[in-house]
Amino acid sequence: MKNLLVPNLYVDSIFEINLKELADKGIKGLIIDIDNTLVAWDKKTAPASVIKWFDEIRSHGLEICLVSNNNEDRVVKFTEKLKIYTVHSAKKPAKTPFKKAMSYLETDKTNTAIIGDQIFTDVLGGNRVGIYTILVVPIRSKEFWWTTIVRKFERFVLRNIKKGEN
Numbered sequence: 001m002k003n004l005l006v007p008n009l010y011v012d013s014i015f016e017i018n019l020k021e022l023a024d025k026g027i028k029g030l031i032i033d034i035d036n037t038l039v040a041w042d043k044k045t046a047p048a049s050v051i052k053w054f055d056e057i058r059s060h061g062l063e064i065c066l067v068s069n070n071n072e073d074r075v076v077k078f079t080e081k082l083k084i085y086t087v088h089s090a091k092k093p094a095k096t097p098f099k100k101a102m103s104y105l106e107t108d109k110t111n112t113a114i115i116g117d118q119i120f121t122d123v124l125g126g127n128r129v130g131i132y133t134i135l136v137v138p139i140r141s142k143e144f145w146w147t148t149i150v151r152k153f154e155r156f157v158l159r160n161i162k163k164g165e166n
Contacts, residue, residue: 004127005119007135014038014053014115014136022113023060027132029105030057031098033116034068034078036138044077054082065101067092067114069121092116093125102131119154
């Protein structure tokens with residue numbers, strides 16, 4: 001059985017993800033975290049670089065659903081000028097938000113991927129539902145106090161991943 005904390009792919013940034021390769025693997029939908037994956041957790045809107053990246057995603061025939069543990073106000077503000085499906089207050093790593101996102105995307109576990117910056121929410125949740133998991137290095141080190149504590153445990157897991165124990 002695969003370790004539920006190990007991603008299928010680990011990259012420095014969303015911009016390093018080869019979208020053509022994902023499409024070639026049969027991926028049709030991307031579930032994407034917002035905070036510290038797309039933007040620093042305290043940024044309210046998507047910068048031009050992220051909007052351009054969303055356009056590139058769509059050019060490969062992929063659909064997008066943003067899934068965030070953050071509240072409705074945060075998610076609505078971030079996506080108000082974007083035409084993107086969203087799930088807020090997700091409670092990742094619970095399975096429900098991933099299933100809800102796949103329902104919006106009209107995909108299933110065989111053709112969906114999650115992109116996120118946290119092992120214990122994004123990767124664990126994605127692996128629990130059986131989708132392709134992509135971990136990115138967090139954009140910013142300043143975070144909520146709880147996330148700072150969780151990152152200490154993540155560093156331990158990452159040391160094992162980097163050593164090839166996946």
